[in-house]
Amino acid sequence: MPEIDPTFLELPLDVLADSAVAAMSTIPDLEYGDIRVHRDLIQAIHVREHDLVSLSEFEPRGFGVRLVVDGSFGFAASSELSASAVAAAVKRAVGMARELRPLLAERYELAEEPPHRATWVSPYSLNPLAVANEEKVGLMLDACEAALAAGARFAEFYTLQVQENRFFVSTEGSRILQQRVRLHPVLEVGIPDEEGGGLVETMRSSSRPVGRGFEYFIEHDFKGEAPELVELLREKLAAPTVVPGPRDLVLDPSNLWLTIHESVAHGTELDRALGYEANFAGTTFATPDLVGSLHYGSPLMHVTGDRVEPFGLATVGYDDEGVSSQRWDIIREGVLVGYQLNRQMAKRFDQPRSNGCAFSDSFSHVPLQRMPNVCLQPDPEHDTTLAELLSQVDEGIYIWGDKSWSIDQQRFNFQFTGQRFYRIHKGRLAGQLRDVAYQSRTPDFWGHMAGIGGRSSWRLEGAMNCGKGQPEQVAPVSHGCPPALFRQINVLNVRSEAR
Amino acid sequence: MRLSELVEQGLDSGAAVVLASHASSTNCRIANNTVTTSGSEESSSAACAAISGDRVAVRAADVQAASEVTRLAEQAASGVASSPPAPDAMPLLGPLEAASQRGGAPLVEDEGISAVITDLEGALEASRREGLELYAYVQSSSQIELLGTRTGVRLHAGRTTGSLSMTLKTKDHLGSVWTGGMARSLKDLDAARMYSRLVARLGWTRRRVELPPGQYEVILEPSAVADMLIRLGWEMHARGADEGRTVFATGGGSRVGEQMYSPEVTLESDPGDPEMPSADFVRTARSSEYSSIFDNGLAAPRASWIERGVQQDLICPRRWAADHHHPVKADAENLVMRGSDTSLEQMISTSKRCLLVTSLWYIRDVDPSSLLLTGLTRDGLFLIENGEVVGAVNNFRFNESPVRVLARTSEIGRAELALSREMGDAVYVKAPSLRVDGFFMSSASEAI
Numbered sequence: 051m052p053e054i055d056p057t058f059l060e061l062p063l064d065v066l067a068d069s070a071v072a073a074m075s076t077i078p079d080l081e082y083g084d085i086r087v088h089r090d091l092i093q094a095i096h097v098r099e100h101d102l103v104s105l106s107e108f109e110p111r112g113f114g115v116r117l118v119v120d121g122s123f124g125f126a127a128s129s130e131l132s133a134s135a136v137a138a139a140v141k142r143a144v145g146m147a148r149e150l151r152p153l154l155a156e157r158y159e160l161a162e163e164p165p166h167r168a169t170w171v172s173p174y175s176l177n178p179l180a181v182a183n184e185e186k187v188g189l190m191l192d193a194c195e196a197a198l199a200a201g202a203r204f205a206e207f208y209t210l211q212v213q214e215n216r217f218f219v220s221t222e223g224s225r226i227l228q229q230r231v232r233l234h235p236v237l238e239v240g241i242p243d244e245e246g247g248g249l250v251e252t253m254r255s256s257s258r259p260v261g262r263g264f265e266y267f268i269e270h271d272f273k274g275e276a277p278e279l280v281e282l283l284r285e286k287l288a289a290p291t292v293v294p295g296p297r298d299l300v301l302d303p304s305n306l307w308l309t310i311h312e313s314v315a316h317g318t319e320l321d322r323a324l325g326y327e328a329n330f331a332g333t334t335f336a337t338p339d340l341v342g343s344l345h346y347g348s349p350l351m352h353v354t355g356d357r358v359e360p361f362g363l364a365t366v367g368y369d370d371e372g373v374s375s376q377r378w379d380i381i382r383e384g385v386l387v388g389y390q391l392n393r394q395m396a397k398r399f400d401q402p403r404s405n406g407c408a409f410s411d412s413f414s415h416v417p418l419q420r421m422p423n424v425c426l427q428p429d430p431e432h433d434t435t436l437a438e439l440l441s442q443v444d445e446g447i448y449i450w451g452d453k454s455w456s457i458d459q460q461r462f463n464f465q466f467t468g469q470r471f472y473r474i475h476k477g478r479l480a481g482q483l484r485d486v487a488y489q490s491r492t493p494d495f496w497g498h499m500a501g502i503g504g505r506s507s508w509r510l511e512g513a514m515n516c517g518k519g520q521p522e523q524v525a526p527v528s529h530g531c532p533p534a535l536f537r538q539i540n541v542l543n544v545r546s547e548a549r
Numbered sequence: 550m551r552l553s554e555l556v557e558q559g560l561d562s563g564a565a566v567v568l569a570s571h572a573s574s575t576n577c578r579i580a581n582n583t584v585t586t587s588g589s590e591e592s593s594s595a596a597c598a599a600i601s602g603d604r605v606a607v608r609a610a611d612v613q614a615a616s617e618v619t620r621l622a623e624q625a626a627s628g629v630a631s632s633p634p635a636p637d638a639m640p641l642l643g644p645l646e647a648a649s650q651r652g653g654a655p656l657v658e659d660e661g662i663s664a665v666i667t668d669l670e671g672a673l674e675a676s677r678r679e680g681l682e683l684y685a686y687v688q689s690s691s692q693i694e695l696l697g698t699r700t701g702v703r704l705h706a707g708r709t710t711g712s713l714s715m716t717l718k719t720k721d722h723l724g725s726v727w728t729g730g731m732a733r734s735l736k737d738l739d740a741a742r743m744y745s746r747l748v749a750r751l752g753w754t755r756r757r758v759e760l761p762p763g764q765y766e767v768i769l770e771p772s773a774v775a776d777m778l779i780r781l782g783w784e785m786h787a788r789g790a791d792e793g794r795t796v797f798a799t800g801g802g803s804r805v806g807e808q809m810y811s812p813e814v815t816l817e818s819d820p821g822d823p824e825m826p827s828a829d830f831v832r833t834a835r836s837s838e839y840s841s842i843f844d845n846g847l848a849a850p851r852a853s854w855i856e857r858g859v860q861q862d863l864i865c866p867r868r869w870a871a872d873h874h875h876p877v878k879a880d881a882e883n884l885v886m887r888g889s890d891t892s893l894e895q896m897i898s899t900s901k902r903c904l905l906v907t908s909l910w911y912i913r914d915v916d917p918s919s920l921l922l923t924g925l926t927r928d929g930l931f932l933i934e935n936g937e938v939v940g941a942v943n944n945f946r947f948n949e950s951p952v953r954v955l956a957r958t959s960e961i962g963r964a965e966l967a968l969s970r971e972m973g974d975a976v977y978v979k980a981p982s983l984r985v986d987g988f989f990m991s992s993a994s995e996a997i
Contacts, residue, residue: 094835096837098636101633101634101635101636102632102633102635102636103636103637103836103837104607104835104836104837104842105606105607105628105632106607106609106834106835107607107608107609107624108596108609108610109608109609109610109611110592110594110610110611111610111611112592112611114590122584123584123585123586123587124587125586125587125588125589126588126589126590127588127589127590127591127592128590128591128592129591129592129593129594129611129612129613130591130593130613131613132613139589142589143589146575146577146587146588146589147587149663149666150577150584150587150666152670153579153583153584153666153669153670153673154583154584155581155582155583155673155677156581156583158585182631183628183631183632184631187633191633203792204792204794240794242793243918246918247799247800247918248793248798248799248800248801249793249794249798249800249917249918250792250793250794250798324580324581325580325581325682325684326578326580326581326585327580328580328682328684328716328718328725329578329579329580329684329685329686329714329715329716329727330686330714332910332996335996414588414590414592415588415590416586416588454913454914454915454923455913456911456912456913456923456924456925456946457911458910458911458925458927458944458946458994458996459910459911459925459927459928459996460994460995460996460997461996462994462995462996463925463946463992463993463994463995463996465915465923465946465992467915485916487915487923489946489991489992491995520576520578520686520688520973521574521576521588521688521973522973540992542948542991544915544916544921544948545916547915547916547921547948547989547991548915548916548919548921548948548950548953
């Protein structure tokens with residue numbers, strides 16, 4: 051079992067926490083206060099063809115103090131890890147809270163949470179930051195060489211690795227130390243499309259971002275996948291272009307996760323529903339008055355939120371407000387039944403407790419209500435296979451992998467593409483297609499879900515860079531799902547859209 | 550700790566390139582007519598690059614003491630021997646080859662958001678009084694950077710930015726309008742005037758017009774144009790064109806010199822623009838298609854990207870330029886599309902029937918070969934008939950390419966500093982309103 055990195059423990063954590071609590075104790079109308087100390091170790095490696103293009107290592111670290119004074123919120127942060135910097139930050143946060151107090155129409159209040167004193171470390175075998183750079187770069191170059199040997203004109207490999215350490219202390223008595231790792235290795239191969247004027251078409255590996263150690267990279271066998279990718283890309287370049295129109299779609303988990311992310315996970319953030327993101331990330335059609343009555347999709351639809359899924363990118367022991375991690379229902383039998391909450395949202399929603407969705411991507415940012423792992427549950431009664439889903443389609447398209455994505459600010463109108471598209475003819479795959487996008491309206495799309503895979507077909511996918519908030523923050527998040535069948539979804543041809 | 554001390558410490562500890570920076574910012578968020586969060590942050594960081602022959606290794610961190618820069622320099626030095634040769638290796642520039650320091654020490658103090666608090670309070674009171682809902686974000690930020698190299702280059706750059714965006718909604722949420730602005734200082738933004746503009750535009754939403762998807766003549770306001778220009782700018786690198794990976798590639802070469810756009814279109818970068826001064830030299834801790842760590846200090850003077858509709862040279866670091874016979878062209882930090890004297894009001898008044906697009910949202914690549922983008926109109930899509938705005942239109946998803954947009958531009962308005970809805974104040978863009986023929990709204994969106 052991994053332990054907290056001793057180099058994080060060498061930072062003056064107790065000095066900073068004690069200074070924050072001491073400075074806050076002198077504020078007569080303080081209602082709440084906390085300090086978070088963050089240190090991330092981030093490494094990004096970029097390899098192309100035969101060369102290392104860049105290997106960047108960055109170590110952001112600092113603290114943020116958050117407090118509530120007379121119902122008014124204040125936050126200040128600094129990269130200087132000293133008692134004096136903490137005292138100065140508390141003073142700045144109080145100053146802002148008081149300056150903005152006249153503009154308040156609503157008090158900043160938090161739902162109750164018992165204090166926790168705990169240490170939590172995510173499970174992994176091989177800390178990616180502890181693996182020698184030569185080994186990592188060598189493996190990446192090997193995969194690129196294998197792609198080139200198989201006939202790729204271009205081969206590009208990115209690997210992003212993060213070790214995240216956090217220390218949280220609140221005036222309520224919580225004291226929490228945490229550490230987790232994540233990585234995202236992705237290989238992309240390219241071949242000129244001679245039919246398309248010689249411009250390059252690309253295809254990505256089946257790897258995905260994971261809350262795991264470097265063992266995931268090794269298990270994946272990129273060198274072995276590289277020639278397969280090249281062959282698949284060749285097939286795609288020779289494939290017929292899609293005829294636009296309504297089609298039955300079977301979406302692989304590698305594609306469906308992103309549709310879940312955009313149309314369900316963002317759509318069930320309570321801060322959006324209450325307008326907190328109306329000036330930037332947007333709102334949602336799934337408003338609180340519709341809980342218990344909104345038919346989000348077909349009765350097959352069971353969506354959960356969690357921060358506990360093993361190897362999930364949003365999995366933690368405690369969130370950035372010190373709330374212990376949980377799992378709960380968001381959509382049950384197609385009906386909206388719950389939201390994602392932080393402590394402020396829980397209080398506004400008259401819930402006794404937050405479900406632990408506060409997250410800040412940096413010491414310098416305020417924790418926001420951010421997405422947990424949001425997962426579509428598999429068929430509970432039958433372990434339906436992908437082949438069984440395909441067999442239910444007379445004429446349709448099976449889509450694998452994600453590429454382009456976009457959705458409107460109320461999470462209605464979306465458009466997605468993918469990495470590979472296969473024609474389904476009389477229940478079987480019948481070769482690749484190209485130039486496919488699908489566009490729909492969230493409740494219509496989910497209402498047309500006619501089949502869903504079983505437990506064996508369920509896979510955890512995700513993203514490292516979900517964006518939200520002002521100033522904008524990025525968050526890692528996983529989405530698990532099985533493949534699923536959707537009837538008569540509008541398919542576009544991206545080439546004809548461009549004309 | 551002064552940045553100059555961090556830089557000299559890194560160089561004394563064996564680094565070939567040191568980039569040190571100090572940043573601070575203040576912000577406040579408003580939703581539902583009340584303040585929701587605020588923040589104040591400051592940070593100092595340093596990046597040290599060790600270079601040995603054609604090998605390079607870089608380490609970067611937030612720092613507060615010179616000893617930490619020593620650690621970074623030592624870590625970089627220990628990593629350089631095991632690094633493979635860098636494909637972009639070039640000799641570092643000396644002071645005579647690098648950019649010259651322009652002007653004196655830059656203004657770097659974050660001014661905070663106090664300059665707009667009174668106006669925001671007034672807007673909040675008015676919104677509550679009028680039964681409307683105000684949502685807003687204000688940010689003031691500053692950054693100073695100092696670059697030092699072992700070859701004697703010492704260059705600093707500073708930047709301050711103030712930005713404000715506001716969304717105003719009717720209580721029933723059937724009307725929603727947005728505006729945004731940015732400047733060197735929040736003192737240069739008129740929050741009260743921005744609010745008044747929103748109130749006037751919210752009046753336009755009283756009449757709603759349902760229109761089907763299709764091709765429309767549109768007037769894109771500067772924020773929407775800024776988003777298109779930023780996307781176009783991201784593709785303007787020589788390597789992508791040479792390799793057939795961008796819209797600037799042809800089957801066997803690049804489209805430099807081709808009349809790709811309307812003859813009215815001229816796009817430049819100008820670090821000396823007084824409204825959006827930017828650094829005029831390369832500083833980077835990471836190599837990419839846009840810049841090379843070996844090019845630190847390279848001059849990034851005023852540049853022309855599109856001249857009267859003709860695509861000019863693309864961004865090209867020194868190594869790629871030498872190997873592929875291109876002129877060296879440094880990446881730039883601002884974009885300036887040349888405008889005219891025609892105001893937006895004049896453009897509206899001369900329109901027979903078209904759509905007025907305030908801002909664009911969730912823009913993503915669909916097809917790199919044509920730079921086809923998809924995205925949506927948001928918080929202000931209006932129908933203009935016979936020279937007047939006659940109502941608000943349902944939003945649309947669009948499938949369009951910035952190249953096609955600039956090729957089908959038939960009128961250009963007055964240029965102004967524009968706040969990109971998606972990118973915020975990270976990029977300085979001066980953009981005019983554009984009249985574009987046949988803008989493809991591919992499907993309707995019921996989002997308001």
